[in-house]
Amino acid sequence: MRVANRAGTKSPRARLGARFVGLGLTTALAVGLAAGPASAQAGPPSEAGVQPLEFLGTPDLVCPPGEMVTGLSVPPEDLTFPVNIPNDGSGVVTVDVTDTAQGEIFSFSIEGDIAATQVTAVGGTNANVYMYNATTGFPGGIAADAQLHAPLGQGPDGSQYEDLIRIDFCFKPSPYNGNG
16 A cells, blocks of 8 residues: 655755745734724624614615605704604604713614614714614514614724714604504
8 A cells, every 4th residue: 555645845944934934924914903903893783683784984865675765864962853754654753872981872762653664873984774674673663772873993992983973764654663
């Protein structure tokens, strides 16, 4: 029976050179990951358990297609405002913004016969999109949620939320938004 030897470099000098190349590549990768600029990340889910999807860049207000929906952009501050979907529903939305050690978070609640189908937290140069649809367990939208935030990216290690620039809402008619 013939046993094949492992093909390899016989020269000690060539083996040493290959080891240095491997060590150099490993070191470059480790340094690049450890010392590279902090990249933004979506961060933890909302109180309702909806994991935000990070949108790179600052999106325009765009609501999901296919339903009677209306959208609205609001400043990131405590406020209450009416929403009217012509001939199909209305409600009053309350937004509360809170400063925490990790950055700004916000909550919203809706009274009336409408529900939120999407909320976008725009902060820094990116945004977090919270989708309330059948995929996330909210086929009729949602009447309230909390612990929403812009993407991570602030602070020396990038572990704090970006400052909120605006909050975008998409609403649809819903007699089942938790208020009826």
